[in-house]
Amino acid sequence: MFTSKIGKEFGYDDGWTDDGTFEICGEGQVGDMLYVRGNKALLEHRENGKELHLFEAVGKGYVRYISQMVYKSHREDIGKDKNNVNRKRIIFELSTEYTSNEHDQALSSSKTIEGKKVVRYTTTYERDPIKREQAIAIHGLSCMACDFNFEKVYGEHGKGFIHVHHNKPLNETGETIVDPEKDLTVLCPNCHAMVHKNKKNTLTLNELIQLLN
Structure with a gap:
């Protein structure tokens, strides 16, 4: 999964929120975004046992690995497509948290x-x-x-x-x-x-x- 600063040109607006969530727009440059192909795969990656890794395009031919991510939730809003036409967007909310028993261990008070x-x-x-x-x-x-x-x-x-x-x-x-x-x-x-x-x-x-x- 890739994010890029130039994505804004195609109606994508990816980035971190204050609580450490990474918001990334779904696939689809023109018209409404649909729950198919990459969007469907992202939504169902846990159920399908697939890991999710986030990379950032930092230059021609170069990418930077950010982290393993997991799907938290998603929402829909209205935004511009690459033709500057309003359309439905899917905004996925991802976390860097690990959720498997090997990766994601709960911590509570110091004596629990x-x-x-x-x-x-x-x-x-x-x-x-x-x-x-x-x-x-x-x-x-x-x-x-x-x-x-x-x-x-x-x-x-x-x-x-x-x-x-x-x-x-x-x-x-x-x-x-x-x-x-x-x-x-x-x-x-x-x-x-x-x-x-x-x-x-x-x-x-x-x-x-x-x-x-």
Whole structure:
């Protein structure tokens, strides 16, 4: 899945919202957007067991990987097509959250027991304010692998944005009390995606750093 700054010329208006959601227009340059082909595939990617990866076109022949995404919801509005004619648009709302048992582990208060196989987790690190703030207070807001800092690059718009990663999947540890200092790592979306790229082998922070050097 690709996004591009020149998409506005064709009636697309993609971008991040304040809560970390990425909004992307569906496919279709002329006339109403329909729930077919790529739009249908995006809408049903979870049910079909397909992963969703977002790339940004940054120049002729060059793209930048942003993150693995998941579908959250969608809405319809009215916008211009490439001929400047009003038409129905589909706006998909995507999240960088991981939703599989290996990728997406719920975090609650600092003394809760996590990792029971009987629980189907639907929340993620970014959505738990207690764990998130504890980890950030300890580790800061710069990626612990590549040192990327969203506020330094994007200014006020990027302030406070970072992923909080569970160092060891809870399906491996079973029930455990999470220590934000030892068990959680702050990572940018790119590094977070690389940690989980191989579902059978979650990289450690040191292994990820070695790949970058």
